Amino acid sequence: MKQTLWSANRSLRLLFWAASASSIxxxxxxxxxxxxxxxxxxxxxxxxxxLLLEVLPLLFIGPMSGALIDRISTKKxxxxxxxxxxxxTLGFLFVHTGEQLWIAYMLTALIAIFDAPSMxxxxxxxxxxxxxxxxxxxxxxxxxxxxxxxxxxxxxxTTLAAAWGNTQIFLFDxxxxxxxxxxxxxxxEAGDRKTQDQEESxxxxxxxxxxxxxxxxxxxxxxASLLVFNMLRSAGSGVIYFLLGVFGYTVFxxxxxxxxxxxxxxxAGFFLGAVLAKELAAKIGWRRYSLLMGTxxxxxxxxxxxxxxxxxxxxxxxxxxxxxxxxxVAITVFNSLSSHLVEERFRGRYFALNTVLSYTNMGVxxxxxxxxxxxxxxxxxxxxxxxxxxxxxxxxxxxxxAVAKTLIEVQES
Numbered sequence: 001m002k003q004t005l006w007s008a009n010r011s012l013r014l015l016f017w018a019a020s021a022s023s024i025x026x027x028x029x030x031x032x033x034x035x036x037x038x039x040x041x042x043x044x045x046x047x048x049x050x051l052l053l054e055v056l057p058l059l060f061i062g063p064m065s066g067a068l069i070d071r072i073s074t075k076k077x078x079x080x081x082x083x084x085x086x087x088x089t090l091g092f093l094f095v096h097t098g099e100q101l102w103i104a105y106m107l108t109a110l111i112a113i114f115d116a117p118s119m120x121x122x123x124x125x126x127x128x129x130x131x132x133x134x135x136x137x138x139x140x141x142x143x144x145x146x147x148x149x150x151x152x153x154x155x156x157x158t159t160l161a162a163a164w165g166n167t168q169i170f171l172f173d174x175x176x177x178x179x180x181x182x183x184x185x186x187x188x189e190a191g192d193r194k195t196q197d198q199e200e201s202x203x204x205x206x207x208x209x210x211x212x213x214x215x216x217x218x219x220x221x222x223x224a225s226l227l228v229f230n231m232l233r234s235a236g237s238g239v240i241y242f243l244l245g246v247f248g249y250t251v252f253x254x255x256x257x258x259x260x261x262x263x264x265x266x267x268a269g270f271f272l273g274a275v276l277a278k279e280l281a282a283k284i285g286w287r288r289y290s291l292l293m294g295t296x297x298x299x300x301x302x303x304x305x306x307x308x309x310x311x312x313x314x315x316x317x318x319x320x321x322x323x324x325x326x327x328x329v330a331i332t333v334f335n336s337l338s339s340h341l342v343e344e345r346f347r348g349r350y351f352a353l354n355t356v357l358s359y360t361n362m363g364v365x366x367x368x369x370x371x372x373x374x375x376x377x378x379x380x381x382x383x384x385x386x387x388x389x390x391x392x393x394x395x396x397x398x399x400x401x402a403v404a405k406t407l408i409e410v411q412e413s
Contacts, residue, residue: 011187012129012138018183019122020145022082025176027153028160029089030054031263032169036095036104049370053105054363057112069348074121074128079184081118085111086177092170116359120352127339127347136281136289139335143274143328151267158260214353216346223342223350225399230334231357232392233297237327238362239385240304240320242369246378252313265321273328280329281336293333294396300326301390308382330393 033050069077091107094100122142130138160169217223244266248258273296281289303323310316342350372381 009129012126014183014187015122015125015129016141016145018078018082018180018187019142020149021176021183022085022118022180023146023149024153024156025089025173027150027263027267028157028169028176029092029173031154031157031260032092032173033104033108036092049367050101050104050108053108054112054115054359057109057116061113061116069117069121069124069352070345074125074348075184075187077117077121078125079181081114081121082177082181082184084114085118086174086181088114089170089174089177093168116352116355119355120348123335123339123351124348127344135339136332136336137278139339140274140278140281140332143277143332143335144271147267147270147272147274147328149267150270151264154260154263154267157263158257212346212349216343217350217353220342223338226334226338226341227350227354227357229293229297229392229396230354231361232395233327233330233389234358235361235365236301236304236385236389236392238365239369239381239388240323241362242366243378243382243385246373247316247382251378252316254313258313261317262320265317266324269321269324270328273325274332276325277329277332277336289333290337291397293330293337294393296326296330296333297393297396298390299323299393300330301386301388301393303386304389305383305386308379308386 033054088107088111092104095104126138126142127135156172157169160172217227244262245259248254248260248262252258254261277292280292284292300323303319303326307316307319307323310319338350338354339347369381376384
């Protein structure tokens with residue numbers, strides 16, 4: 001892996017460092033936003049709205065961003081998105097009271113507009129930079145990076161909050177986006193450069209690309225089933241994503257440090273899950289690797305359910321970390337299968353649609369959780385999420401056989 005993916009692929013290395021820099025800032029900002037909402041209002045619904053605005057704009061911008069990625073340089077898309085988010089992040093410095101939360105709402109929504117094309121472009125560029133036989137290792141590498149960044153970003157957030165105050169974290173976040181841009185501009189776009197005709201196109205042709213992407217996915221059962229699985233998985237994950245702040249502040253009375261530790265555990269789990277997914281890929285065949293995704297989802301559900309019932313904070317960290325290991329395996333397998341099965345000319349639109357479905361689903365789920373806290377306890381909502389995740393994994397074990405069969409046929413051919 002080191003020789004083929006790291007030492008010999010400079011562009012992939014630069015993309016890795018760019019993704020790592022911006023991801024650390026992203027998670028640092030997320031922890032700060034939760035702390036900002038709690039300190040300014042303390043209302044669960046207002047926290048839910050703020051988290052919803054992190055994902056809702058993806059519903060509108062996502063499909064068109066996929067068509068854009070399939071037409072122009074992914075490097076250009078990534079640079080523009082990072083520069084825009086760096087400027088917008090600085091606006092959080094002006095939010096100090098509950099009356100100013102509208103600024104945080106607006107900034108969160110604007111930043112999310114640039115999140116969709118950035119995430120989809122990164123996934124698409126990975127598949128263009130790496131040959132198919134190394135896709136699993138490449139996606140595992142980036143999942144491993146995501147885990148480290150979640151942990152480092154959470155630690156940075158709590159450290160900076162203690163030293164400077166919560167809002168000053170956003171300066172650090174803006175700096176990470178600028179560092180990401182520096183790495184991105186150094187990438188050589190071999191295998192990713194579009195022709196002049198592809199880049200010069202009308203709004204009508206972009207809309208036509210969007211329609212073609214939907215038609216492709218509708219007629220490709222494997223792509224559609226993968227999207228459905230990940231959409232349902234993201235719904236269960238959205239519940240836990242929302243509840244981390246609630247559990248940290250109210251269930252365990254651990255404050256911002258508790259929320260930070262939950263996110264550190266999140267990162268550690270993602271790191272270990274990426275390593276596990278890569279090791280398993282080298283030892284099992286494609287059919288079992290496909291079904292591994294369902295097994296991982298079921299495992300996550302079991303440990304989330306156990307997490308919902310424990311009273312000990314350290315035990316909760318262990319159970320949550322194990323659940324995140326399973327989630328990381330599921331996500332790494334999903335990205336690998338998607339890159340392997342989806343036609344190259346449709347990957348930008350596919351990954352953009354996946355981003356739209358997944359994050360919009362998470363957003364709606366978080367909003368429902370904000371209302372649900374008036375009717376149910378945080379523990380009851382977490383238990384529901386665990387059962388839901390387990391059921392989604394079990395459903396994939398039943399319906400994912402066709403995908404496994406296709407993978408075997410592709411591999412043999």
